[in-house]
Amino acid sequence: MKICNNCGAENKNENVFCSTCGGNSFSEPLSPDMPSAAAQQPVPPSPPPPVQPIIPRKPFGIFDVMTILGFVSSLVGLFCIWVVLEPLAVISSILGFFKGSRYKGLAAAGFVIALIAFLIQLFTALYNGNIIGKWAIQGVFH
Ligand SMILES: [Zn+2]
Incomplete structure (x- = not known):
């Protein structure tokens, strides 16, 4: 199945034009067992936030x-x-x-x-x- 970008109707994959509105722009529906290419790409690890060194301050002795x-x-x-x-x-x-x-x-x-x-x-x-x-x-x- 593919989704019409114009009206949102579901269409068969072989359809060239939307069966509801006649549009010809479709997108792949997101399905959990077929993750999109974007979701499959490894997310680059974001740089860790700068860690402030925590120096325990001993009491003034x-x-x-x-x-x-x-x-x-x-x-x-x-x-x-x-x-x-x-x-x-x-x-x-x-x-x-x-x-x-x-x-x-x-x-x-x-x-x-x-x-x-x-x-x-x-x-x-x-x-x-x-x-x-x-x-x-x-x-x-x-
Ligand atoms: Zn449509």
Whole structure:
């Protein structure tokens, strides 16, 4: 069977003109056991929607506070009471880096700054004790 495009009447397949209205435009009826060519074509898979990576945000914890404390201590210790603040910075930064859930970079920065502060103080002490010369404590560009 085929369907007249003009009046919708069913016609025999061999009909050239519609038996009802005389039209000559037909379309194949859709039948469930004879799926049309369009339905047989594989549907191209639509690109998956962009998946937002869901990063579970752990609650702001005490070790995240220590990370910030360590970083601030390392900076303040460059200017005053380094003998207290720089060791505090090292401890806080290490704890914050390994136990905290965020600000790893800040923790690493605090640790490195404190390490540099210790090296400066160490070499200054060696110079003041006449163990090393001025060449060792001055910068490369001086
Ligand atoms: Zn017709």
